[in-house]
Amino acid sequence: MVMNASELAALLSADEPNYSLIAREGVPLLPHLRALMAGRSETLAARAASLAGYIDDDRAVGVLAAGAQNRSPTVRAAVAGALRQLARPSAVALLMRLLDDSHLSVRKFAIKASAQQSDPRLQTKLAAIGARDPSPALRQVAMAAIGGGRRGPGGNGTGIA
């Protein structure tokens, strides 16, 4: 039986949600995730974004694009973090936008997610961040992301080490 919104919220409220397990429900969760991302709970909205990243489908990217409009940088950072895992070509435009986010944490996770992609537009953008981001740490993360190229499982994926 498909999980309802209340059950999903209860599972996401756990201290340490088991995202992989919940995500087995797949695409039918996406409407609930979209609703949670637009809801009043910042915590649940961020976790909904994290969970969307575990659903390997272009429609999950669409849900995350909506979440990227959230006023909370914590939610937007979760959107960017989710895209590290949901490394689909359809996410490139969204990543380009997140790389310009005003909040440092959002940019940090967007850089890490971009390192999972091979799109030349992202590589150009990362080079620009590596040269000009106000945060020295993020400049370093960006340069490491470029140097690492596309990282699969086994890669560091962080640029911080």
Next chain:
Amino acid sequence: MNDEYFLQPEASLGEWEAYVPELEGPPGPGPLPPVPWGGLPGPSVSACAGLARPEVIDRFDFDVDRLKPAHHVVLQRIAACIAGAARAGSPITAIRIVGHTDRVGNDAYNNGLGQRRASNTRAALEVAIRRLDPTLPGRIAFTVETRGERDPVPGDRARSRRVQIFVPPVVARPPSPQTGCPPGYTTRLRLHLKILVDPAVPVATSLAVMQRLYRAAGIFVEEGSPRERLRLPTLEILDVRDPRNPADRCMMNGISAEQHALFRNRNGVGPRDIAVYFVENTDPGLNGCASHPPGLPSVVISRTASQFTLAHEVGHVLGLDHVRGEPCRNRAFVPTSLMTGCSTSRLRTTANLSPSELATMRSSRLLVPCGGRISTWS
């Protein structure tokens, strides 16, 4: 590694009283000065350091004796102080509560109104204390008085409508950093609290809850060093994904580079101590995470974690696993174990640890026998 991920401790020494207000306030300008070990009051008593003498809850609505939400916040702070002092072996045994009114109305009526405000404050304070330690209110002598309209705040009617709560100064016990515990304990566990982002639940509350729960195992939980504020903006939302497989998170065998970077900020943390880092959030989102590299016991607590999360995550460090088979998707389900796999925000004050969990905790090599000497202090 970029220097932004590390803090260099300042060389100057500070006084406990001097940094507590900064700690409780908005993010400060950087690291708090270290304090030499041996000069601190008992760690739980620190919850009392920011209290005014007396504490005042004011701006009661006109002719109303009911407390406002903001009043309860103050009472929770007082309760944390009282519970912390009791656990540190410096119990507060008497509290005086005095109600006041503005000058509108006659003396007799205002005396009654002041009395009701004071009585309601006492009742609410008892509830707040009981949440942290169910037995504690019975050990405190409450005195409830009214001054009616006799002591107004000059020129301010709203602030005249108030209740004063007189909490006597806590006589801090020497911290006995090397040996010994308060009566009733067999071992001690040291935490070092490092704050990147202030948690929604006050640190003192989480600590008091943990101290109460761990007492069942005979474990005396203490702060091993002054709380430290870390300015590490890049790590405020911490990557806890396994670098080899981002789908896995918070894995003991998959520590992220950011966790490694954060956990290297260990000013004052001994090898058998646990460093606790308060952050905004993790990616993916968790209330807390207890994975750490070998030899660097650490936990991360997110800003919106519950009052039980600190005790829960440290429980993981001491070897505890989640309770299995709970119906977490049923929102009506109320777990009873601290180590629930559901949300710890569902726990009630009766949350506990099973005998086998207590035994596991007691066997942790991080515990120091009360009679033993801590020789590993750095």
